[in-house]
Amino acid sequence: xxxxxxxxxxxxxxxxxxxxxxxxxxxxxxxxxxxxxxxxxxxxxxxxxxxxxxxxxxxxxxxxxxxxxxxxxxxxxxxxxxxxxxxxxxxxxxxxxxxxxxxxxxxxxxxxxxxxxxxxxxxxxxxxxxxxxxxxxxxxxxxxxxxxxxxxxxxxxxxxxxxxxxxxxxxxxxxxxxxxxxxxxxxxxxxxxxxxxxxxxxxxxxxxxxxxxxxxxxxxxxxxxxxxxxxxxxxxxxxxxxxxxxxxxxxxxxxxxxxxxxxxx
Ligand SMILES: Cc1cc(=S)c(O)co1
Ligand SMILES: [Zn+2]
Numbered sequence: 373x374x375x376x377x378x379x380x381x382x383x384x385x386x387x388x389x390x391x392x393x394x395x396x397x398x399x400x401x402x403x404x405x406x407x408x409x410x411x412x413x414x415x416x417x418x419x420x421x422x423x424x425x426x427x428x429x430x431x432x433x434x435x436x437x438x439x440x441x442x443x444x445x446x447x448x449x450x451x452x453x454x455x456x457x458x459x460x461x462x463x464x465x466x467x468x469x470x471x472x473x474x475x476x477x478x479x480x481x482x483x484x485x486x487x488x489x490x491x492x493x494x495x496x497x498x499x500x501x502x503x504x505x506x507x508x509x510x511x512x513x514x515x516x517x518x519x520x521x522x523x524x525x526x527x528x529x530x531x532x533x534x535x536x537x538x539x540x541x542x543x544x545x546x547x548x549x550x551x552x553x554x555x556x557x558x559x560x561x562x563x564x565x566x567x568x569x570x571x572x573x574x575x576x577x578x579x580x581x582x583x584x585x586x587x588x589x590x591x592x593x594x595x596x597x598x599x600x601x602x603x604x605x606x607x608x609x610x611x612x613x614x615x616x617x618x619x620x621x622x623x624x625x626x627x628x629x630x631x632x633x634x635x636x637x
Contacts, residue, residue, distance in 0.1 A: 374501050376474075379472065380619060380621075380623055383617075392396070392572075392623070396572075399474050401571055401572060401628065402571060402578065403480070403571030404481045404622060404632075405624055405625055406481070406484070406485055407479065407484070408484060409483060411632070412633065413632070413634065414635075414637040415635070418634075419635075420456065420564045420635075421455050422453065422455035423452070423453045423456050424451065424602065425452075426451050427551075428551075429445040429446075429451045429464075430550060430555075431443050431445055431550070431551070432506050432547050433541060433550035434541055434546065434547035435545065436544070436545070437544035437606055439469055439470060439620050440538065440601075441468045442467050442468070442534065444465060446505065449548040451463065451464040451492070452464065452499070453494075456566065457568045457633070458583060462496035462498050462569060463496055463501050464496050465495055466480070466494055467492060467494040467555055468524070469566065469601065470491045471491075471598060472564070472618060472621070473602065473616070475598065477489070477618070477619075477621075477623055479521055479544070479621065480621045480622055480624075481584075482520055482614075482624065483521075486498075487523050488521035488522060488590060489522055490521075490522035490593070490629065491521055491522065492518075492519070492520040492522060492591075493519055493574075494517065494520075495564065496515065497515050497516075500516060500517070501514075503578055509577070509579055509581055510581060512529035512581060513582055514579075514581035516582070516583045517582050518586075519585065519587065519627075520591055521590035521591070522590060522591055523589070523590045523592050524592070524595050524598060525592035525593075527592060528558075528594070529562040530554075531593055531597055533553060535597050535600045538603065538604060539603070542603050543607065543608050544605065547613045557634075559591075560590065563587060563589075565635060566586055566587050566590060566636075567585075567588065567632050567634050568585050568633050570582070570584070572625075602616060605617055
């Protein structure tokens with residue numbers, strides 16, 4: 373809608389990270405995209421996703437000036453995803469969200485142009501082939517990101533522990549300890565139905581190393597829970613002008629002829 377475009381344009385001007393760089397590595401498999409359901413291709417070979425998360429590997433939550441990240445210890449294969457379109461096992465390193473200033477928009481991907489209020493990204497890297505995230509992030513099959521749409525409705529009990537930690541990290545570069553959080557509680561009940569395609573990170577360095585798995589089923593969070601996301605700030609405590617952390621989504625990119633496959637018919 374026009375208000376969303378206005379917000380996105382405002383962001384492009386205000387925050388360097390949302391200004392699209394002139395040269396993008398490769399540039400023909402960027403994310404996010406609109407998922408055109410009638411153009412997606414059912415692939416019966418796609419298996420169910422297998423996530424195996426250990427809440428003990430949860431370490432901290434911090435505001436990186438783009439979003440807030442919940443970081444996991446990825447020095448062992450304790451929290452992983454495999455199956456689905458993936459040939460290898462991928463280690464969870466962090467999850468974060470993208471959201472709008474209004475419930476009317478905020479997601480990065482859309483489904484037949486339908487916008488959701490926010491989008492969760494669970495970021496994993498290929499630990500069968502690489503030894504560090506920093507290495508995997510540069511490689512074609514380096515990352516696997518699970519995307520989950522958030523819709524405003526009933527309160528999400530599992531999310532509340534995370535929401536309660538946000539006031540402590542209002543400013544950019546603030547961090548607090550955060551333990552024993554099981555990210556599986558943020559997944560929809562049905563993780564067998566998803567769309568998958570090859571794309572990129574949606575924030576710099578925008579590298580084209582991501583196998584995306586976008587869940588068909590959304591999760592619900594309450595208006596109040598999302599309002600706490602919007603109480604975060606893009607800016608650090610010492611900056612004279614404080615900017616509310618909202619509309620931290622990237623504008624949609626061209627599919628460039630890519631096919632989105634679905635795990636369901
Ligand atoms: C690694 C990474 C992935 C995504 S999708 C993001 O927004 C930021 O960082
Ligand atoms: Zn993201």
